Each structure stands twice: as C-alpha cells, then as structure tokens.
Amino acid sequence: MYSLIIIDDEKELLEGLAHYFPWESIGFITVGAFSDAKSALAYCRDNPVDVVLTDIRMPFLSGLDLIKELRTHNPTPIFCVMSAYSDFEYAKQAIAFGVKEYLVKPLSFDDLRASFQKIHAHLDGTPVLLPSEYSHDETLPLISQTLAIIEKRLGTCSLQNIAGELNISASYLSRLFKKEVGQNFQEYLLKRKMDMAGKMLSGKVEYRNKEIARTLGYQDTQNFCRTFRRYFKTSPQQYRQENKT
Known part of the structure; x- marks a missing residue:
C-alpha cells in the first residue's frame, strides 16, 4: 500500500x-x-508520504x-491536483511543477480511479496500458471475464465493481461492452436477471417473489415485480401459472 494525504x-x-x-x-x-x-505541510515534515492529492485554491496557503x-x-511525494474549470490557467502552473495528474472538479469516480491507477503503476515502476492501446484480441478476454462475473454474481455485480476488478475504468468497460456484445451493460444485466427470474418462476421449486427478488439483488420486492411486469408484460404470478413445468 502507498500512503496518501x-x-x-x-x-x-x-x-x-x-x-x-x-x-x-x-x-x-x-x-x-x-x-x-x-x-498538511506540518504533517509531511514529520511523516513522509508517497502521494499528495490537493486542491489548488485554498486560504492562507x-x-x-x-x-x-x-x-x-x-x-519527494507524487502530486495530484484538483481544481475547477475556471482555474485551468492556474492549474497549468502546478503541472509545470511536475504534478503527475490533474483532475477537474466536480470529480468523476472513474477519472479519479484511472488517475490513481496510473500513479500506482508509476510508483511500482511499471508501464501503464491505456485503453486505446488494447488490441481487439486483448479486449475479448475483458468481455469474457465480464460475462463470467455477471453469471457468477448476478445479484450483486455492477459496472463499477466489475471495472474495478478488471483494473479498467467503468466508462471504458461500458463502451467496450456495447461494441462487443451489441447491448449496453445495464440492458444485458436486466435481461440476465429477468431470464433467471423466469426460470425460477417456471421451475418445480415454488420460490416466493421475495426470494427471487433478493437473489437478483432487489431489496424491494415491489420494485422487482414492477420491473418484471415491464419486461414480460405480465405479473410474476401470471407468468408462473402460464409457464409452470
């Protein structure tokens, strides 16, 4: 772990x-x-740190x-600065001081993660492979892993946590998923959840709606039922009656 203030x-x-x-x-x-x-300066005088993430405009210092x-x-620590769009000219001075990363407020989760992944790689002394440098043959395993994670953790996965697990940004994974699968991530995830709900309703075991909802990550049973009705144009109860094996 690298230290950060x-x-x-x-x-x-x-x-x-x-x-x-x-x-x-x-x-x-x-x-x-x-x-x-x-x-922060007083702290750093007695406690060396690896990375400093700081705003530019602050009173006193x-x-x-x-x-x-x-x-x-x-x-010397590595510096990452934050500023509003209006401070861009001011931020250029910081970049001239050898700042490693520059982030614009309001901060994006994906941009923050991507910047610090690059900083981590720099501290490790390893090269950073940017998304644009992936070849087609290298992107396919990313999608295969994404699909496998969805099937394994259907009720708990999200675009953000899968992207974090694969060490890429969520925005990049979203674009790649749409390109390779032909559906956006949320559409595909909904389809897999509804497919699983249909199987559970039509199987020999009579799962309650509440049990199906929890399995698929819905904390509110009514929310699950509304989603199911919009997707299948029928209620879970009617679907069960018409498709019971």
Missing part, C-alpha cells in the same frame, strides 16, 4: 474522498485528511505553495 477546504468533498472512496482496492491508504495546506514546499523534501 488529501487536502481540500470543502468539508463534504474532503470527507467523501477520505472515507468513502475505495482507496485500498487500488493500492493506497489514506494517512491524513486536511482542510488546510498548512496542517494554496495548493501550489504546498507543492513548492514539498518539492524540497526527500523523498
């Missing part, structure tokens, strides 16, 4: 990044979260000033 004067964003983003799944551990750059100070430290 996060600095942002927006309290909700800071808490969200520090406590709810799955850092450990991509090889990082958050060792500090600071609402001002002065506190800006993200740029923080980076200037930390560039003199040995070892």
